[in-house]
Amino acid sequence: MAEVRLVNLAKAFGPVQILKGIDLTIPDGEFVVLLGPSGCGKTTTLRLIAGLEEATSGEIFIGERKVNDLPPKERDIAMVFQSYALYPHMTVFDNMAFGLRLHGVRREEVDRRVMEAAEMLELTPLLARKPRALSGGQRQRVAVGRAIVRNPKVFLMDEPLSNLDAKLRVQTRVELSKLHMKLGVTTIYVTHDQMEAMTLGNLVVIMNQGIIQQMGTPSDVYDRPANKFVAGFVGSPPMNFFPALVDGEEELFFQMASFRLPVLPERCAALAPYRGKDVVFGIRPEDINMGGGDGAVHIPVTAKVDVLELLGAEIFLYLSSPEGIFVASSASQKLLSQKFLKLKATAVSFIARVDPSTPAKEGDSVQVVFNLGRSHAFDADSERAIY
Amino acid sequence: MNIAATAIPKEVKQSQRYRDPRPFSVRFREHMRRNRLAYLLLIPAFVVICATVIYPFIYAFNLATTDTNMYNINSPTKQPQFVGVGNFVEIFSNPEFYTVLGRTILWTAVNVICHVAFGLWLAVLLNRNLKMRGLYRTLLVLPWAIPQLIVAMMWKNEFNTQYGSINLILQSIGLPAIPWLTDPFWAFVAVCITNIWLGIPFMMVIILGGLQSISPEYYEAAQIDGATAWQQFRNITVPFLRPVLTPAIILGTVWTFNNLNIIYLITKGGPNNGTQILVTYVYRAAFDFYRYGYAAAFSVVIFLILLIFCLFYIRATRGAQEV
Numbered sequence: 001m002a003e004v005r006l007v008n009l010a011k012a013f014g015p016v017q018i019l020k021g022i023d024l025t026i027p028d029g030e031f032v033v034l035l036g037p038s039g040c041g042k043t044t045t046l047r048l049i050a051g052l053e054e055a056t057s058g059e060i061f062i063g064e065r066k067v068n069d070l071p072p073k074e075r076d077i078a079m080v081f082q083s084y085a086l087y088p089h090m091t092v093f094d095n096m097a098f099g100l101r102l103h104g105v106r107r108e109e110v111d112r113r114v115m116e117a118a119e120m121l122e123l124t125p126l127l128a129r130k131p132r133a134l135s136g137g138q139r140q141r142v143a144v145g146r147a148i149v150r151n152p153k154v155f156l157m158d159e160p161l162s163n164l165d166a167k168l169r170v171q172t173r174v175e176l177s178k179l180h181m182k183l184g185v186t187t188i189y190v191t192h193d194q195m196e197a198m199t200l201g202n203l204v205v206i207m208n209q210g211i212i213q214q215m216g217t218p219s220d221v222y223d224r225p226a227n228k229f230v231a232g233f234v235g236s237p238p239m240n241f242f243p244a245l246v247d248g249e250e251e252l253f254f255q256m257a258s259f260r261l262p263v264l265p266e267r268c269a270a271l272a273p274y275r276g277k278d279v280v281f282g283i284r285p286e287d288i289n290m291g292g293g294d295g296a297v298h299i300p301v302t303a304k305v306d307v308l309e310l311l312g313a314e315i316f317l318y319l320s321s322p323e324g325i326f327v328a329s330s331a332s333q334k335l336l337s338q339k340f341l342k343l344k345a346t347a348v349s350f351i352a353r354v355d356p357s358t359p360a361k362e363g364d365s366v367q368v369v370f371n372l373g374r375s376h377a378f379d380a381d382s383e384r385a386i387y
Numbered sequence: 388m389n390i391a392a393t394a395i396p397k398e399v400k401q402s403q404r405y406r407d408p409r410p411f412s413v414r415f416r417e418h419m420r421r422n423r424l425a426y427l428l429l430i431p432a433f434v435v436i437c438a439t440v441i442y443p444f445i446y447a448f449n450l451a452t453t454d455t456n457m458y459n460i461n462s463p464t465k466q467p468q469f470v471g472v473g474n475f476v477e478i479f480s481n482p483e484f485y486t487v488l489g490r491t492i493l494w495t496a497v498n499v500i501c502h503v504a505f506g507l508w509l510a511v512l513l514n515r516n517l518k519m520r521g522l523y524r525t526l527l528v529l530p531w532a533i534p535q536l537i538v539a540m541m542w543k544n545e546f547n548t549q550y551g552s553i554n555l556i557l558q559s560i561g562l563p564a565i566p567w568l569t570d571p572f573w574a575f576v577a578v579c580i581t582n583i584w585l586g587i588p589f590m591m592v593i594i595l596g597g598l599q600s601i602s603p604e605y606y607e608a609a610q611i612d613g614a615t616a617w618q619q620f621r622n623i624t625v626p627f628l629r630p631v632l633t634p635a636i637i638l639g640t641v642w643t644f645n646n647l648n649i650i651y652l653i654t655k656g657g658p659n660n661g662t663q664i665l666v667t668y669v670y671r672a673a674f675d676f677y678r679y680g681y682a683a684a685f686s687v688v689i690f691l692i693l694l695i696f697c698l699f700y701i702r703a704t705r706g707a708q709e710v
């Protein structure tokens with residue numbers, strides 16, 4: 001087991017800068033998930049750690065050793081590939097034993113370790129089979145088995161569940177979690193599936209455009225996103241964003257194109273510098289509910305149901321707010337008039353995740369309540385979280 | 388219920404399978420009625436195959452059992468006689484057959500081994516990230532694009548003892564000139580060099596195609612597992628190339644075994660029959676001595692030798708299996 005440390009790590013393929021100097025410390029024994037959209041640099045990061053790509057600049061440490069110049073076999077890592085990369089001409093046993101044999105491990109020891117891993121992964125009855133005679137889930141387990149027999153310091157996993165069907169993916173996710181708890185080996189797992197990231201990782205690293213956007217526990221990145229990208233990427237359906245103006249004198253308001261929400265008193269200090277400026281108001285679909293409001297934290301907004309999606313345990317309401325009356329404070333009215341015109345052009349549609357017993361129908365006009373206690377605000381230019 | 392269309396599960400044993408109780412003629416008519424279009428579409432290909440493969444094949448087998456020659460093939464007075472296995476007895480009782488057969492096997496083995504070895508080497512080089520890879524590939528494929536006649540003439544000149552460039556180079560570095568086309572051993576070497584030069588591009592292109600179809604992830608997985616370059620080659624490249632190499636080696640063997648052009652154009656089987664292989668021997672029997680029946684029997688023997696080789700080779704390499 002070992003800590004993995006990346007220092008100002010950069011990678012360019014020709015003129016294309018894939019990684020733009022990332023710093024990351026993965027503590028010993030943690031299950032860290034690199035999460036991000038396609039092309040964000042997460043797989044490149046993994047391949048740099050594995051030694052399959054050469055860094056343009058920066059340093060990689062595994063434990064105390066700088067490994068930049070070491071070939072993959074000397075880094076003491078094991079990798080599970082997206083396609084599993086099982087050797088089709090070898091049996092399951094030979095696939096798992098291949099690395100050990102190359103390292104000159106004695107035959108009895110090879111047998112013992114392969115049998116032990118096969119037992120752990122319930123592969124024992126399949127050891128004589130070739131990969132083509134296995135199901136997707138079994139192949140995935142063999143790929144994991146091949147990695148664990150070598151007792152590496154670090155496991156690297158590159159979207160290992162992406163070729164499985166939805167049901168098997170959930171099942172395998174649980175198995176991987178259990179395996180990590182049992183082995184306690186530092187694991188770096190790459191995925192673009194946020195569900196996998198949130199359920200598997202002790203820590204989640206969100207990446208975009210070659211930059212780490214945020215690193216934290218799953219609840220950190222969900223409840224306290226560092227910026228608008230993280231807020232929008234984590235969560236399904238994604239967070240609702242409303243372009244807004246911060247308006248008011250003593251009390252502050254978010255002025256949207258067609259409705260207005262008060263800023264909670266404890267958030268006023270953070271938003272005060274934004275008075276009269278553009279911000280982005282964000283709220284997750286589960287923080288918008290049906291019903292009345294208390295006028296303080298739970299603020300009612302009238303909206304029309306465009307589409308209703310029933311998912312069994314919940315309903316997604318795709319809503320649009322009807323045009324309302326723009327009321328700005330007299331002091332900022334002049335200042336806001338131009339920006340208001342811009343706001344008016346922005347469609348105000350949003351999603352609410354509500355109880356399945358909700359009697360709403362498509363086309364209905366309903367009153368929904370925004371839970372401002374769980375809302376977010378982002379700087380309109382830098383997109384950083386204000387709170 | 389349409390009985391013929393009922394699917395029978397694969398697991399059902401032969402003995403348990405449903406047997407259609409209707410007479411064969413009824414089943415045949417129904418089969419033809421249901422597949423009429425398919426058979427109609429197959430007819431043109433079937434006719435062409437009959438004319439170019441099946442008929443000559445049967446004709447050759449038939450000819451092999453006769454004493455057909457120039458004097459009786461079209462003679463109004465003399466008819467070719469049926470001699471049964473007479474031609475075959477003559478072939479196998481001729482000691483020269485075994486000499487030529489041995490030389491043919493040596494010729495084929497040397498050529499095919501060199502084709503595969505050099506083809507593999509060049510394909511592995513071309514599969515790397517080389518600059519101007521396209522140019523190298525074009526240059527290396529060029530021998531394949533040149534007509535064999537031109538290649539043979541070109542190499543024949545190169546092997547000329549007095550003014551061939553090979554001997555000129557050898558002499559310029561103080562080595563004696565080699566009697567390429569006048570000494571049986573060197574003549575055999577010369578035709579081998581020519582045919583190797585000619586055959587490498589085919590193997591290279593086939594192997595390169597095979598190499599490019601191997602996912603780089605296998606090599607990456609092997610690198611992480613700790614495999615050296617040689618271990619990667621042995622454990623990944625070779626097994627993955629097997630399905631490509633098996634038919635290529637079979638084809639290469641058959642073509643080389645039957646390659647008349649190069650030897651005929653460069654040495655005509657000489658000097659002193661030193662470059663005679665089975666197929667040039669057949670050619671000589673048919674077109675120099677006009678013994679068509681004997682030549683046909685010889686062809687049948689060649690066919691059987693190659694058939695046995697192919698069967699053994701496929702079984703030995705299990706190359707027909709999917710990796």
